[in-house]
Amino acid sequence: MRQAGIRSKVAKKFKATTNSKHSLPVAENVLNREFKADRPNQKMVSDITYLWTDEGWLYVAGVMDLFGQKIVGLSMSERMTKDLVISALESAWLHGGRPSGVLIHSDRGSQYCSKDYQALLKRYEFTCSMSRKGNCWDNSPMETFWGKMKYEWLHEYRFKTRDEARAAVFEYVQIFYNRNRLHESNGYLTPDEYYHTGSQKAA
DSSP states (O other), rough: OOOTOOOOOOOOOOOOOOOOOOOOOOHHHHHSTOOOOOOOEEEEEEEEEEEEETTTTEEEEEEEEETTEEEEEEEESHHHHHHHHHHHHHHHHHHSSSSSSEEEEEEEOOOHHHHHHHOOOOOHEEEEOOOTTTTTTHHHHHHHHHHHHHIITTTOBBBSSSHHHHHHHHHHIIIHHHOOOBBBGTSSBOOOOOOHHHHEEEE
């Protein structure tokens, strides 16, 4: 890159979103990188990312259904708390038609290990799975999605406010990614099309 005079346009700002230095219980890696799902509401993955604005950080929590790689839960906040991931989980549960028996995977951050988040999983009858310590590959579908969102869609933006960033994230997820972005792994269907085809078969 130096020889060709090429410079990366990707922002260098970094902020850790996983605080695994806590004494809360940690779940086993039940998913174990088995990222293929046979139907909607079978396997989901969740994670937190962040965007810089002139007002400070905006934290984004997402939940992906591995059937079709559709984002079914989304939450944004200026604070990276347990409420952020709880809100995303509630969104995914409602969007999925209040399912039970879902295997949901995340990292072992304090937000996901919190008593309130774990209590909600039990209420929904979800099975909790967590990545091994320091192993981002155990949650690679969500990591890949965040990369697509930032580097394909948001990398040239400078957000003056958190509301501007929220609007851009919503547009990418709900307007472009779920409804219009084709996936080779989906047989060149969008996440929405693939997900709803599976929902109809299940019904």
